[in-house]
Each structure stands twice: as C-alpha cells, then as structure tokens.
Amino acid sequence: MLIEMRGIEKVYKLGSERVNALRGIDLDVSEGEYVALTGPSGSGKSTLMHLIGCLDSPTAGRYLLAGSDVSSMSDAALARVRNRQIGFVFQTFNLLPRATALHNVEIPLIYGGFGTRERRRRATAALERVGLADRMKHQPNQMSGGQRQRVAVARALVTDPSILLADEPTGNLDTATGNSILELFAQLHASGQTIVLVTHEADVAAHARRHIVLRDGKIESDDANKKESAG
Amino acid sequence: MLILEIIRVAFGALLANKGRAFLTMLGIIIGVGAVIAMMAIGAGAQKAVQDRIASMGVNQLRVFADRTTIRGVTRYRSLTTDDAQALRNEMTLATAVVPDMGGQYQVKYGNKNNSVRITGTTPEYFSLRSYQLAAGRFFTNGDMSASQRVAVLGSVAAENLGIGPQDVGSTVRIGGMIFDVIGIMESKGSQGGWDNPDENIFIPITTAQYRLMGNDRINGVTVQVVAQEWMLAAQGEMERILRRERQLRPEQQNDFRFFNQQELATTFAESTKIFGLLLASIAAVSLIVGGIGIMNIMLVSVTERTREIGIRKALGARRSIILLQFLLESITLCVLGGAIGMGLGYWVAKMMASSGGWEVIVTPQSLLLAVGFSVGVGLFFGIYPASRAAKLDPIEALRYE
Incomplete structure (x- = not known):
C-alpha cells in the first residue's frame, strides 16, 4: 500500500476558534492508482492534499507513506520525503520566473543532491517526456499556460516520485489545453504512475479511475470502498 | 552543487534588483569607506610623526621646571x-x-x-x-x-x-x-x-x-x-x-620634570588611541545604520519571494537551505558594499593626503577589518530576515499572492 491513512484529523486554530478541517479520514491508495479527490470548498480536500503531500502534519491519526510513518516526522525529514516521494503540480504552475524550463525542472534534483551531469540528463529526459524538448532554454514568461504546466509536470516527475499530486492542474487553462494536460496524466497513469488529482470540476475528476468525495472533513463516498463492499 | 545553486540564486536576486541593491549597499559603502580612509590617513599621520620623533634622537632627555x-x-x-x-x-x-x-x-x-x-x-x-x-x-x-x-x-x-x-x-x-x-x-x-x-x-x-x-x-x-x-x-x-x-x-x-622621546611617543600613542576610538564609533554607527538598511531590504525581499520560498519548500528544500540562501544574499550585499567602500576609502584617503602632503598607508589589517566587519554586519542583520524566510509555512507561502 502506498498511502495508508488511519483516523486522520486536522484541527486549525483561527484566532480563538477551532476549525475541524478533517474529522477521521481512513484512506488507502495502492501503487498505480489514479485517484480524484473532489468536494465542495470547505470540505477539507485541500487540507487532505497538504497532508498527503507532507506539507503539513495531522493533529491526530497515522499516515504511512510507502510503509514509513510520516505523521510525526521532523521538518527536515518531511522536506526529504517531499523531495523524493511527492511530485507537486499546482493550479498556478508555480514555476520560478527567472529560471529556464530546464533549470526549473532541475531544482528538485539540486535539493536531492544530484550531480550536474545526472541532473541535466534527467531534467532533459523529463522535459522530453512532456513534449517540451524544444523549450528547455525558455523562461516561463516566454511560454504558454499549457507549456508552463507541462514544465511543472516534468518538474514533478523528474525525481521519479511515488505520487504525482496535482491540485486543480487545469484550473488556469482553457478547456483544450486542460484536456491535453489530462491526456498527459492518462499516459503517465498508463505507464504505472500513481496520481492523486484534487479538483472541484466533475468533468476533470471523470478522467480518474477512482473518485473520492469529501464533505465536512469526512469521506462521503469512495468508489474503491464501494467496490470492496460490493465484492 | 547545492551551494552553487544557493550562490546562483543569491546573486540572481541581487542582479534582478540592481538599483535597490546598490542603494542598500550605500550605508555599508560609506561606513567601510570612512573606516578605510581614516585608518589610512591615521596610519600615514602616525608614520609622519614617528619619523619626526626618530629624527630627534631617542637618547635625549629634557628637564624643565615644574x-x-x-x-x-x-x-x-x-x-x-x-x-x-x-x-x-x-x-x-x-x-x-x-x-x-x-x-x-x-x-x-x-x-x-x-x-x-x-x-x-x-x-x-x-x-x-x-x-x-x-x-x-x-x-x-x-x-x-x-x-x-x-x-x-x-x-x-x-x-x-x-x-x-x-x-x-x-x-x-x-x-x-x-x-x-x-x-x-x-x-x-x-x-x-x-x-x-x-x-x-x-x-x-x-x-x-x-x-x-x-x-x-x-x-x-x-x-x-x-x-x-x-x-x-x-x-x-x-x-x-x-x-x-x-x-x-x-x-x-x-620641582622639575623630565621629558623624553619615549614619553612623547607615549603621549602620541594616547592621542592615537583617542583617534582610533573616534574612528571606531563612526564606523560602528555607519555600519549599524547600513546593517539596518540591509535588514530592512532583506525583509522586503523575503516578503516578495514568499511564493518562491513556498515552491522551493514544496520541492524539498530544507529550512537550513532557505536560511543559507537569504543569509548569503545579505552577506553578498555587505561584502560587495565593503569592497566598493574600500575602493572609495582608498581614493578619498589619497585625495586628502595629496592635499595634506603626507603619505597614505592602507594596512592589510584595515582591509581585513573592513571585510570582517562587512561579513559580520551581513550575518548579524541577515539572520533575522533569513530565519523568517526559513520558518515560513510552505502552505501559507504557496498561497501568498
């Protein structure tokens, strides 16, 4: 099991008020799954994504990522997990504006401690994989939105992460470009990449093979559970 | 590898805001320049006086009524x-x-x-x-x-x-x-x-x-x-x-008093000490003011680049890397300012000396002192902004517009 969550809770303090963002999440995701996480705003899907991505730690519960318990890891250890296991794709691309596409893709490898040559080789391969072999020396402002998101996907893939974690990856793109990104995701899924996609758009979620709907900090429905209970 | 990237980012950030970086450095430039100039002039004046003392002979003793x-x-x-x-x-x-x-x-x-x-x-x-x-x-x-x-x-x-x-x-x-x-x-x-x-x-x-x-x-x-x-x-x-x-x-x-060259040398050393103290206080004030300027601009830089910090953290940058990156940026500012200040100070000392008619002596110690002070100021005033950057919550930072 790649992701194994048991009784995950997350409580925020907003001033004097306590917000229960997640109230007991049990979630298992196997390798190679393509999961869509949906739900209305305030349902806790962003919080859950942050926890899956090790950007945050749960208030209570256990989270095993690829067999190791990340729910109580130190800040530095979490940084290492993010670097090795998680590939983020954001709605707003989040590329570094003054760096070329190639350099942007190299950044996780730099923090991973790879040498110059290996870095160059891997980053080039990742950019070729997303179809941007001819855009390596371009800076983000010289590229279209779709190209930028492809650079972001290449950056997410370059360390061979266990999970590709995408947060509304098509949210800032027109439909056609968005579909091309989703097509790219489908290809990655076909080649065995685990993908967790967070979205509030039903037609985007439809591309995934498994659908989890959150509401008020709890899992409202999960295709996989239905299958399990049915079977 | 990592350190090269950190240096690259620090220089990149400074180059992206050349004008601002220069204005920020101005305090350090003036501070270090003043130190170098005054030390050079001081050393030159000291040498001139010492030469004169030496020319008068050290084995002479003078007595006068007291x-x-x-x-x-x-x-x-x-x-x-x-x-x-x-x-x-x-x-x-x-x-x-x-x-x-x-x-x-x-x-x-x-x-x-x-x-x-x-x-x-x-x-x-x-x-x-x-x-x-x-x-x-x-x-x-x-x-x-x-x-x-x-x-x-x-x-x-x-x-x-x-x-x-x-x-x-x-x-x-x-x-x-x-x-x-x-x-x-x-x-x-x-x-x-x-x-x-x-x-x-x-x-x-x-x-x-x-x-x-x-x-x-x-x-x-x-x-x-x-x-x-x-x-x-x-x-x-x-x-x-x-x-x-x-x-x-x-x-x-x-009811008489002795005076010898040694005593003169001591008197001179005392006045040199006072001069040195004056110099040190000028240097301290200007470096503190310059350092506060650096801290200020580094805080602005951290705020401006909150999102970048968030991205880097999401991609696996540890706190210490972010800390080092911003610290290096402020040190670079200070050292660059210090280097320009040294040049300026030397030039000012030369101008003043040529009009005053004495030698200018730029000692290696004064250069070392200037470099040391620059790095020190960069470290001291850079640590707060850098630790603020390092402590940013990645989620908050990624949301920052």
Missing part, C-alpha cells in the same frame, strides 16, 4: 644657568648638557620690525637637534665665552625680516641691541608640538643671560645620554644633582 604645591600654595621656580652648570660639571652619563633660555623680543631689520622668539643656548644645541645651515655658520664656544652679540636665524624668522643668505654679515637689532647675523638655518618644520625652530633666532646663552635678558632663568636643559639603555640611570643622576643644587628637603617633591 609647579609644586606645598600646603595649598603653588610654587614655580625656574631652572637656572647654575643648575645647568652643575649638571654639566657633575653628570657622568651625559655626552652633552645643553640649556636654553628664551623670550619674545622686537627685532628690527631695515624697515621691518617683528616680534620674534629669541633662544639663548650653547653651540651643541644645533648638532643635538640636527639643525642644518643654509648660509653662514653657527656660533661657537668662543662666541659664547666672549658673550658675543651674534645671531643665527631660523628660516622663517629670516624670511619675515627680509634677510636672505646674501645678508649674512649684516646686523639686526634685537631688543634695541645690535647683533651680527652670522648664519641662517635650513627649514626644519615644526617638531611635533614644540615651538617651531624656523621662527626662532638663536644667540649664545651667555649673551642672552648677561646682555639681553639680564637673568639666569632657563627654559630647560636637554641632555644627550651616552646610550639609550642608560636613560633611566641618567635621569636618576640628574634628579640627585638638581635636588641638591635646588636645596630640596627629602620630604619635598621634585
């Missing part, structure tokens, strides 16, 4: 020619005992009438102070024993009276008395606080005592000691002779 206070009454009793004579007769550690006496007199030559300082002394005085002649001769022991009315003029005194080398042999009136001009000295320059010999007129001490001034009160006695290691012993010898000669009872304090 105030004493007995039961609340302050008393001042001049040294006399008899005191000097006693020293001359009895000292075993002296190669020369040279008294001098002086006063301000009206000196007339042609239609010029100036008030000039007249110094009565012995012929050894000139060699003791290594004075050189521009024309004529110094007075001799023969002149002295005969109380001849002969005068040797300092270069400025001669110039003020309109006396040139060709006028040696003519006469001047000093205090209404006619003197032969037998020599004119070369310019010597001020001797670090003592009266300038160039503005003096020198006459035999006997002439001064018996003919011009009519008293036996002398300013002091300069003694040439056989060797530098005998200075203290010579001083003891002089003290013993003078106490007896001046009939001081054992419980009475000395």
